[in-house]
Amino acid sequence: MVDRLEDPRELSLRFNRANSVGIVRKQIAQFDTPLQLVSGGTLDSFTLAYETYGTLNEDRTNAILICHALSGDSHVAGYYTDDPTEQPGWWDEAIGPNKMFDTNRFFVICSNVIGGCQGSTGPSSPAPDGRPYAMRFPVVTIADMVQAQRHLMDSLGIDYLFAVAGGSMGGMQALQWSMDYPDRVRSVLFLAATPRSSAQNIAFNEIGRQAIYADPNWQNGDYYGKLRPTSGLAVARMVGHITYMSEYSLEEKFGRRLQALDRLSYSFSTEFAVESYLRHQGEKFVQRFDPNTYLYITKALDYYDASSGHPSLTAALSHVKAEFLVISFSSDWLYTAAQARDLVHALPGRSVEYHHVEAFFGHDSFLVEVETMTDLVGGYLDRLYERTLSPRASSLTA
Amino acid sequence: MVDRLEDPRELSLRFNRANSVGIVRKQIAQFDTPLQLVSGGTLDSFTLAYETYGTLNEDRTNAILICHALSGDSHVAGYYTDDPTEQPGWWDEAIGPNKMFDTNRFFVICSNVIGGCQGSTGPSSPAPDGRPYAMRFPVVTIADMVQAQRHLMDSLGIDYLFAVAGGSMGGMQALQWSMDYPDRVRSVLFLAATPRSSAQNIAFNEIGRQAIYADPNWQNGDYYGKLRPTSGLAVARMVGHITYMSEYSLEEKFGRRLQALDRLSYSFSTEFAVESYLRHQGEKFVQRFDPNTYLYITKALDYYDASSGHPSLTAALSHVKAEFLVISFSSDWLYTAAQARDLVHALPGRSVEYHHVEAFFGHDSFLVEVETMTDLVGGYLDRLYERTLSPRASSLTA
Numbered sequence: 001m002v003d004r005l006e007d008p009r010e011l012s013l014r015f016n017r018a019n020s021v022g023i024v025r026k027q028i029a030q031f032d033t034p035l036q037l038v039s040g041g042t043l044d045s046f047t048l049a050y051e052t053y054g055t056l057n058e059d060r061t062n063a064i065l066i067c068h069a070l071s072g073d074s075h076v077a078g079y080y081t082d083d084p085t086e087q088p089g090w091w092d093e094a095i096g097p098n099k100m101f102d103t104n105r106f107f108v109i110c111s112n113v114i115g116g117c118q119g120s121t122g123p124s125s126p127a128p129d130g131r132p133y134a135m136r137f138p139v140v141t142i143a144d145m146v147q148a149q150r151h152l153m154d155s156l157g158i159d160y161l162f163a164v165a166g167g168s169m170g171g172m173q174a175l176q177w178s179m180d181y182p183d184r185v186r187s188v189l190f191l192a193a194t195p196r197s198s199a200q201n202i203a204f205n206e207i208g209r210q211a212i213y214a215d216p217n218w219q220n221g222d223y224y225g226k227l228r229p230t231s232g233l234a235v236a237r238m239v240g241h242i243t244y245m246s247e248y249s250l251e252e253k254f255g256r257r258l259q260a261l262d263r264l265s266y267s268f269s270t271e272f273a274v275e276s277y278l279r280h281q282g283e284k285f286v287q288r289f290d291p292n293t294y295l296y297i298t299k300a301l302d303y304y305d306a307s308s309g310h311p312s313l314t315a316a317l318s319h320v321k322a323e324f325l326v327i328s329f330s331s332d333w334l335y336t337a338a339q340a341r342d343l344v345h346a347l348p349g350r351s352v353e354y355h356h357v358e359a360f361f362g363h364d365s366f367l368v369e370v371e372t373m374t375d376l377v378g379g380y381l382d383r384l385y386e387r388t389l390s391p392r393a394s395s396l397t398a
Numbered sequence: 399m400v401d402r403l404e405d406p407r408e409l410s411l412r413f414n415r416a417n418s419v420g421i422v423r424k425q426i427a428q429f430d431t432p433l434q435l436v437s438g439g440t441l442d443s444f445t446l447a448y449e450t451y452g453t454l455n456e457d458r459t460n461a462i463l464i465c466h467a468l469s470g471d472s473h474v475a476g477y478y479t480d481d482p483t484e485q486p487g488w489w490d491e492a493i494g495p496n497k498m499f500d501t502n503r504f505f506v507i508c509s510n511v512i513g514g515c516q517g518s519t520g521p522s523s524p525a526p527d528g529r530p531y532a533m534r535f536p537v538v539t540i541a542d543m544v545q546a547q548r549h550l551m552d553s554l555g556i557d558y559l560f561a562v563a564g565g566s567m568g569g570m571q572a573l574q575w576s577m578d579y580p581d582r583v584r585s586v587l588f589l590a591a592t593p594r595s596s597a598q599n600i601a602f603n604e605i606g607r608q609a610i611y612a613d614p615n616w617q618n619g620d621y622y623g624k625l626r627p628t629s630g631l632a633v634a635r636m637v638g639h640i641t642y643m644s645e646y647s648l649e650e651k652f653g654r655r656l657q658a659l660d661r662l663s664y665s666f667s668t669e670f671a672v673e674s675y676l677r678h679q680g681e682k683f684v685q686r687f688d689p690n691t692y693l694y695i696t697k698a699l700d701y702y703d704a705s706s707g708h709p710s711l712t713a714a715l716s717h718v719k720a721e722f723l724v725i726s727f728s729s730d731w732l733y734t735a736a737q738a739r740d741l742v743h744a745l746p747g748r749s750v751e752y753h754h755v756e757a758f759f760g761h762d763s764f765l766v767e768v769e770t771m772t773d774l775v776g777g778y779l780d781r782l783y784e785r786t787l788s789p790r791a792s793s794l795t796a
Contacts, residue, residue, distance in 0.1 A: 038664070039664035040664070041664075138664075139664040139666075198648070198649055199645075199651070199652040199653055199670075200640070200649070202672050202673065203636075203648060203672050203676055204640065206636075206672070206677075207633060209666075210632070210633050210636060210680070211609055214633055234608070235608050235609045238604075238608060242601050242605065247596060247598045247734070250596070250601060251597045253597070254597040255596075255597055256594070256596075256597065256703060264701060266436070266439075266536075267537065268533070272597075272600050274601050275600065275601075278605065279604075295666065302670065303664075333645075336645070
């Protein structure tokens with residue numbers, strides 16, 4: 001067996017519930033205002049699943065919105081039950097008392113994106129006719145995800161976000177927040193992300209989609225209530241997963257180690273540990289994720305180009321008021337340091353703190369390098385808090 | 399439309415037939431001696447498809463064996479017909495008069511590997527019971543491919559190879575020749591290859607296999623005479639293809655360019671040129687390649703570790719007598735420079751010429767960088783020829 005504790009996505013089991021936000025509850029916000037989408041489509045009503053951690057202060061100035069990546073959801077931290085075997089939220093190491101997003105100080109919100117499959121309206125949700133949207137769901141973009149989140153902030157009475165933070169696709173949403181609502185965002189935390197999907201980014205996403213289309217159970221998306229295209233989604237996940245890891249981390253973790261064998265069997269059964277790991281990732285993923293959502297979210301990623309419609313990224317960002325923390329990782333070959341630097345270079349004369357972290361775990365480093373991230377993200381937020389929100393800051397400006 | 403001439407695999411159309419080896423003929427060698435395989439299996443008889451170019455000299459000392467990569471075949475150069483639209487062999491730029499493998503001087507041989515689907519015995523060939531082997535075909539390794547080629551050399555009366563050359567999987571075979579038949583190889587040309595498949599190499603191959611297994615037409619390999627698992631094979635090819643290119647070459651070639659559209663359509667049709675390119679690669683490949691062969695050959699790649707059974711690669715190579723030319727490419731992230739250097743470092747005190755080429759086209763650079771490769775490979779072979787085979791060399795040693 002692969003030691004499942006070694007899986008970066010499962011590392012969190014090592015951490016003690018004592019240092020957690022504890023039991024949390026997924027909440028559903030229902031919006032009956034239409035959501036006009038970039039594609040020209042409209043959702044007449046929609047829901048967003050969300051969770052919150054910590055306490056909103058009286059001035060409503062300490063809220064941080066965390067945006068999730070392709071396969072994430074609103075359950076960023078804590079547990080739903082007392083079951084000691086339950087896995088915590090996907091970034092539990094990051095959100096809690098004295099963690100990088102310190103819930104003693106901040107009110108943290110995370111919502112499932114529009115188009116998602118974990119409680120927000122998406123292709124698996126019922127359309128007005130009562131049947132699932134399936135591929136009738138309108139195409140959504142990063143800006144649409146952000147617009148839906150803006151409705152959620154309005155409903156929570158939060159006019160101004162202390163920070164919008166995210167890794168990977170979450171970073172795209174954070175950046176888009178600062179562009180679409182410049183007066184509502186104090187800081188953007190842009191982690192292992194890109195302001196623009198590259199041809200290689202699109203290519204990997206397209207392969208995942210082709211794997212789903214190729215599954216005869218996909219049935220042009222009309223599989224709800226029938227057999228789901230799990231084989232295609234599993235292949236898509238495996239393709240995605242390999243882009244989240246580095247050559248080094250795969251080599252360190254598995255190398256050419258055999259899986260439950262003393263010697264090569266010279267057969268088409270699982271021989272190498274890395275094969276078993278990939279299959280396990282695929283099988284696990286299909287249990288919790290909707291294949292059509294995978295199609296929609298990867299399209300949203302592909303469409304993302306923050307400079308679109310402008311002569312340059314700098315021009316596109318000219319009206320942005322937020323401060324920026326940008327972090328890239330040396331072994332991240334999905335969203336490379338060069339892509340992160342494109343953003344940094346497009347913000348001349350602005351308050352931008354940029355860190356390039358030497359890390360071995362590829363794109364997943366933003367989840368795995370907890371200590372470094374706590375220093376960088378937590379330190380940044382601490383300084384920003386001291387400068388703007390702390391009692392000392394008020395006395396300074398009083 | 400994507401400009402098909404820009405495809406590195408189709409670049410050769412630019413080259414003129416005048417500078418070609420001309421019309422060639424695929425030949426089939428039948429062997430009725432059993433081939434004992436590393437897996438423990440046996441092929442009681444087998445065929446190899448092969449082609450030759452140039453003329454074998456009287457001493458039978460000027461033969462060069464070219465070994466092909468995963469998707470290659472024996473048709474390395476020239477044309478089968480007079481049809482002016484016919485594509486030449488897969489490395490036509492490399493083999494011919496005054497080319498890197500100069501047919502004025504050398505007798506060049508290329509054979510389809512055992513397990514292949516282009517004339518050599520493989521899973522699509524009839525088993526002794528008359529039905530296709532399908533998955534009853536024994537698992538083959540790089541060493542088995544080389545052993546089969548050795549039978550071919552015997553049948554051609556060639557005891558000693560001036561060079562064994564190959565890129566990618568072809569390089570693995572070239573190295574293996576020098577290990578298994580040290581007295582029959584003067585030089586190894588190891589291009590864009592690795593002495594050992596890494597965890598990441600195995601992972602990409604496994605994803606391709608999973609895509610084929612997931613295709614219901616695969617039917618555990620028993621699809622001959624029925625619908626073939628072309629959807630699965632197309633996805634496998636797309637996964638493979640992306641590893642042959644660099645992020646840079648995808649970006650330069652396609653970037654975010656749209657395919658036959660003025661603006662985004664916000665639909666699941668082909669929008670980006672890079673998507674169209676990948677689909678085209680998949681569709682083209684399934685017309686010429688057997689899915690089961692894809693499974694077998696990727697397994698042979700995964701098994702490859704030249705150091706296997708030895709305390710180190712140096713120890714494994716201790717009895718090798720050949721000289722080496724090793725070439726790696728800066729943007730090759732499939733078989734990295736570090737992997738090539740593992741071989742170079744395992745040959746201390748030996749005649750090894752190593753070049754690391756700064757090139758943009760990723761793994762495909764070995765096919766695309768014709769001018770550089772002609773200098774390096776042609777230059778190396780010229781010097782080796784002058785030193786060993788030329789009339790001047792004979793007079794020096796006479």
